[in-house]
Amino acid sequence: MKRKYFAYPYILWMVLFIAVPMLFILYYAVNVNGEWTLTKAWATLSDAGRWRILWLSVKMAFETTLICLVLGYPIAYILSNMNKTVAGFLSVLFFVPMWMNFVLRTYAWQAILEYFLPNLLGMKNGTLTGTEASVLMVLVYNFIPFMIMPLYNTLSKLDKSLLEAARDLGANSLITFVRVVLPLSVPGIVSGITMVFIPAITAFTVPALIGNGKYHLYGNEIELAFKTLSGQGDFAVGSTLSLILLLCVLISTLIMNHVDKDQQQGGQMW
Amino acid sequence: MKKLLALLLALLMVLSFAACQKEEAGEAEEEADYSFADGDQYEQIGGELNILNWGEYIDEELITLFEQETGVKVNYTELTSNEEMLIKLRAADSPYDLCFPSDYTIEKLLNEDLLQPLDMSKIPNAKNIQTRMLEVTNTFDPGNKYSLPYMWGTVGILYNTTMVDDVVDSWDILWNEKYAGQIWQYDSVRDAFAVSLLRLGYDMNSTNPDQIEAAKQELIKQIPLLKGLGTDNIRSSIINGKAALAVIYSGDAIMCMDENEDLAYVVPKEGSNLWFDNVVVLKNAKNVEAAHAFINFLNDGNLAARNTEYIGYSTPSQAAMDRLDEYYTKSDTFNPSDEILSRCGVYHDLGAFIEVYNKAWDEFKAAMGSNN
Incomplete structure (x- = not known):
């Protein structure tokens, strides 16, 4: 029995909902109202303002990823060293918020930062929204489970006999961690970084809602291009911007895959 | 995504509206007056009327009343932007009879020849509309031939x-x-x-x-x-x-x-x-008779007053103004003076x-x- 037939629905899905839409984007980038032209695409590419927005988005995504890693690693490490039942229960607590819709959670944070917290702190007319720190904080909140999960998976599958061997050979706990645990958890780190960086670079609900529309990131720029700038019915600008972002995602995935290449143990999501 | 947010907000608003209205319902129950100002009678027209309007932009009781009076079945579609409306109306098989475009969209619709002139003899209630409103709407619909202001x-x-x-x-x-x-x-x-x-x-x-x-x-x-x-x-x-x-x-x-x-x-x-949402009849409307009856119906003094209270935006109808309480009519926000209007x-x-x-x-x- 040929198992590969089972893959056909998946391939069909990929073609219909990933490949075809991408071809559409490409088509609209170079075809303006039925005419093949590169002028709009080129004008979009040579616009310094848009590169500045991209830089801001990359910076924000990088900061988000770094904070997620620094906060997420110790959490995953502690969880992986706990009794399995307790760890299972605690990790459920970490992941439960993810069952709720992303947009709803962001709305909840908007209410917390705009009204609840400032009122609690006695800031009658003050708010905590509309700052870079608040945008960053909510991004970290939303994406940190994606960092903890692969890390926890990798760390809990770690062969404990290797740690015992290190101890036997005279390594203290710091050296064991740095020379054994950390290198073995690289697949988890790589997969965590990918899982956080890519959604963070394309984020646009959080900057719009928490940043009061003042943090105009690349996702917001694409939305603006499709909604406002396409008044004459062409999607060239929005499509070109989407292609640039797609390229960024592709490059970061390739870099991550390259780092991950030699690792045998996959640090999968689940 | 923005649409999703809009939808979510709309939902929240609907819910909070519903909550508010429940509170007010107690007081307003007796005075809710859905009778015609001039004791008008509407003829049986029948058929269907396809309406395109913004969300939360009509008191639904009015639609039910219109259906009862005229025997017309109303199909009511809601949307969120003028751009979306234009796309729907440009479609060759557009089924719509009546819609509520904003000022600058009327200019576009006129340029694209998508509207038909209103037959004012079938809209006697148009007399209720303040002339100072028509002087402004005149600037995007010369001669006020194709549209009447609805909210502003x-x-x-x-x-x-x-x-x-x-x-x-x-x-x-x-x-x-x-x-x-x-x-x-x-x-x-x-x-x-x-x-x-x-x-x-x-x-x-x-x-x-x-x-x-x-x-x-x-x-x-x-x-x-x-x-x-x-x-x-x-x-x-x-x-x-x-x-x-x-x-x-x-x-x-x-x-x-x-x-x-x-x-x-x-x-x-x-x-x-100064913005106006206006009511227009589309060129390829199928039930022109019902469309005019509906416009006349909306401009009835009593009903326009109900409708403006429901929506919360200002009504261009003087007859409706006369029926609203001072809270609205004395407010410069709801009822700006001529001096304010002259600046806009x-x-x-x-x-x-x-x-x-x-x-x-x-x-x-x-x-x-x-x-x-």
């Missing part, structure tokens, strides 16, 4: 009197550093540019690229002073005292002032936007020049990253 309002500044101690009578106050971080600008290209252009003494329908550039520079200067750029989210923020000043539509301003008595609304001396104008369709605005708007948004 102004754009202005809503401010918190406990937080602002200067006199608010000019757009200038939105550039006052004293209120840094407490100012909401409106997140829409025409509205934000109108504010900036008018403040500089230019026409808000300006087609002079230098003026657009100057207005853009001023908007960029304003960025560090802004709390943010918003639309619907402005309301709860200013109601709760989290912002001192906001650019806002008068209908929203009334809603906010109901909730917080410290708020006041002003149409600045430099002038402002409508947005016109700018044709291809809108690209200049859009480009400047995009540059303004790009400047945001480096300015805050």
